[in-house]
Amino acid sequence: MAEQKPRVPKRIAAVIINSLKGGVVPRIGLPYITVGREREIGAFLTDLGLIESGGASFRFLVGRYGAGKSFLLQTIRTHAMGEGFVVADADLSPERRLQGNQGQGLATYRELIRNISTKTRPEGGALNLILDRWVSSVQQRVEAGADEASLLREQFATLDEMVHGFDFTRMLRRYRMAYLEQDEEELAHVVKWLRGEYRTKTEAKSELGNGTIITDDDWYDYVKLLARFLVGAGYKGMLVMIDELVNLYKIPNSITRQNNYEKILTMYNDTLQGKAQYLGIIMGGTPQSIEDRRRGVFSYEALRSRLTQGRFAREDMTDMLAPVIHLQPLTYEELLVLAEKLADIHSGYFDYERKVTTDDLVRFLQIEFGRVGADSHLTPREVIRDFIELLDIMYQNPDTDVAELLQPGAFAQLTATVETGSNANGSKPGSSDVDPSFAEFTI
Numbered sequence: 001m002a003e004q005k006p007r008v009p010k011r012i013a014a015v016i017i018n019s020l021k022g023g024v025v026p027r028i029g030l031p032y033i034t035v036g037r038e039r040e041i042g043a044f045l046t047d048l049g050l051i052e053s054g055g056a057s058f059r060f061l062v063g064r065y066g067a068g069k070s071f072l073l074q075t076i077r078t079h080a081m082g083e084g085f086v087v088a089d090a091d092l093s094p095e096r097r098l099q100g101n102q103g104q105g106l107a108t109y110r111e112l113i114r115n116i117s118t119k120t121r122p123e124g125g126a127l128n129l130i131l132d133r134w135v136s137s138v139q140q141r142v143e144a145g146a147d148e149a150s151l152l153r154e155q156f157a158t159l160d161e162m163v164h165g166f167d168f169t170r171m172l173r174r175y176r177m178a179y180l181e182q183d184e185e186e187l188a189h190v191v192k193w194l195r196g197e198y199r200t201k202t203e204a205k206s207e208l209g210n211g212t213i214i215t216d217d218d219w220y221d222y223v224k225l226l227a228r229f230l231v232g233a234g235y236k237g238m239l240v241m242i243d244e245l246v247n248l249y250k251i252p253n254s255i256t257r258q259n260n261y262e263k264i265l266t267m268y269n270d271t272l273q274g275k276a277q278y279l280g281i282i283m284g285g286t287p288q289s290i291e292d293r294r295r296g297v298f299s300y301e302a303l304r305s306r307l308t309q310g311r312f313a314r315e316d317m318t319d320m321l322a323p324v325i326h327l328q329p330l331t332y333e334e335l336l337v338l339a340e341k342l343a344d345i346h347s348g349y350f351d352y353e354r355k356v357t358t359d360d361l362v363r364f365l366q367i368e369f370g371r372v373g374a375d376s377h378l379t380p381r382e383v384i385r386d387f388i389e390l391l392d393i394m395y396q397n398p399d400t401d402v403a404e405l406l407q408p409g410a411f412a413q414l415t416a417t418v419e420t421g422s423n424a425n426g427s428k429p430g431s432s433d434v435d436p437s438f439a440e441f442t443i
Contacts, residue, residue, distance in 0.1 A: 008032050013349035020342070021388045023381055025070045027123070030078050033341050036334035037072055040327065043320040044076045044282070048083065051237040051280045056271035060245075060297075060307065061284045063327030066381030069284040072327070073241050076282070080239045081119045086130065086230050088112040088223075089241035092248060098263040100216055100256070105263070106196050109219035112240060113195045128191060134172075134233035135179045155232045162228065163221045167212045172229070174208075196222075220267060227279040237278035245285030249295050261300035268306065268323070290324065330380050332369070336361055338380075339387055346391045355394065356402055363406045364390065 008016070012029040019026035020033075040061075047057035063069045077087045090096065090111035097104035115124040138155075142148045156169040171190050178186035189207045196214035198204040205211045214222050227238035251257040264283070270276045290297045290307075298304040307324050318326065330338070339361045347354035368383050394400060 008345050008348055010349055013345050016345055017342075017349060017388060020384050021392075023066070023385060025074050027074065030071070030075050032345065033338060034075055035338045035341070036330050037068070037075070039320050040072060040325055041075065041079075043325060045079075046321070047280050048080060048085065048237075048239070051085070051239070051278055054277050056274070056276040056278070057280045058268050058271040058323060059280075059282045060290060060324040061282060061327065062287055062290050062324055063284075064286055064379060066379030067327045067329070068380050069327060070243060071380075073243060073282065073284055077117075077239070077241060078122070081117055081122055084119065084236045085239050086116060086118055086126070086235050086237070087239045087241065088116045089243070090115060091244045092242060093244065094247060094250075097248065097251070097260055098242075099259045103216060105216040106214065106219055108242070109196050109214065109223070112223070118235070127194065130230065130233055130235075131172075131175055131191070132179065134229075135176050137234060138176065139180070159225060159228055162225055164212075164218060165225060167210070168222065168225045168229070170210065194222075220263070224270070224276050224279060228277055231278050237280065239280045239282070241282045241284070243284040245283055245297070246289040248297075249285075249289035249292065257295065258300060261297055261303060264297065265300065265302050268303070287326075329378075332365060335365055335380065335383060338384070339364065342384070342387060343391060346388070346395070350395055352395060352398075356391070360402045360406060363403075367406060 008029065012032070015026045016029045016033060044059070047059065050057050061069050061072065073089070077089060080087050090108055092098075092108065095104060096108040096111055098108060099105045100107075113127055116126050116130070117124050118126045118129065120126075121129050138148075138151060141151055152173070156165075156172070159165045159169050162168075171193055175187060175190040177183075178190065192198060193204060193208060193210075193213070196219060198207075198213045201211045201213055204213045223238075223240060230238050248257060248260045251260065267281055271279065271281060285297070288296060293299055293304070297307070309319075309322070309324070318328075336358075340358070343354055343356045343361070364387060365383070368386065369378060371378065390405075394402060394405075
């Protein structure tokens with residue numbers, strides 16, 4: 001009996017096909033198209049276990065453009081949310097950095113909080129949901145007979161010991177009181193403060209009576225506070241994903257660039273030395289943005305000495321427990337499995353019987369990897385984009401035979417047509433008065 005393939009809902013199939021053809025990673029439907037990466041995923045699952053037990057982790061995910069960094073990050077994101085973790089992700093840009101004197105660091109914090117997601121709110125914007133869940137759980141315990149003051153004191157004891165802990169817990173208390181009193185304006189002010197949207201202390205003082213605000217210099221301290229608080233709210237921990245480190249590499253000012261790398265060093269030290277709890281950080285970047293000793297992360301000597309690969313690691317035997325994980329290319333077999341899945345999703349979405357056979361898929365991959373430099377430069381993004389384009393062409397031209405389209409003869413026939421055709425001026429190609437010594441040459 002043939003194995004029944006999972007049917008992909010059309011809404012999800014549309015997102016998968018359109019996203020992959022556009023060269024971006026879909027936010028939903030990843031389990032339908034995930035292949036390979038067992039070792040990398042295993043390493044991140046180990047980190048999740050560490051975070052759940054009260055530890056912290058820090059990883060760099062390194063790969064070329066189109067190698068699958070963002071795809072793997074989204075896969076880990078989806079799994080972590082399903083396991084009860086809170087996930088916050090952000091892409092760096094010229095306006096969003098880790099440190100800056102014009103609010104760039106705070107802009108990254110705001111993006112992280114805006115994209116904070118849970119299992120029940122995977123699309124982001126889950127901050128209010130998390131706070132409401134915490135208030136409800138506290139209220140249930142109070143109604144069950146627990147002493148309110150003792151309960152809150154117990155929950156906030158660890159937070160109060162951390163940097164900016166008193167300000168953070170004061171806001172949590174105000175949110176709880178406003179929630180119980182159904183004071184929507186006060187709730188909005190507290191959430192605005194937690195999101196880092198107060199630009200001046202005067203503004204915060206006038207609306208909240210509190211002159212402390214989250215700034216460029218201390219936003220990371222509030223990320224650590226939030227991670228610790230989430231455990232008390234019923235979650236297993238917090239996973240922070242920051243992609244596009246290449247935007248730090250592109251910073252023209254060397255001092256600003258070094259300040260950003262110093263922020264990375266602070267995060268790295270905090271997580272590995274046990275100063276942060278229930279927190280995991282993953283940063284994604286290209287090999288150049290990490291390993292370039294003039295402008296990359298390795299230009300900061302303190303980071304380079306910590307992150308450089310050891311002498312025993314080899315290309316075929318890498319250490320997946322090291323801070324830096326280098327993405328290896330997908331194998332031919334994994335790409336074949338992926339192509340099979342995409343062909344099934346495409347035929348299911350457009351309601352036609354799939355005509356592309358496994359032999360056709362093998363031939364397609366042979367053509368893709370037969371190009372010059374494919375072994376070292378061809379990425380999954382290019383293969384997937386070409387394959388979906390092929391499926392779209394076959395769907396719009398149902399009389400076309402796939403095998404003929406993938407045969408070298410198709411290209412030979414096109415070449416012959418061009419050679420026997422005419423130029424724009426009516427003359428035959430090759431009939432111009434060109435010196436024969438320049439017509440052909442061998443390097």
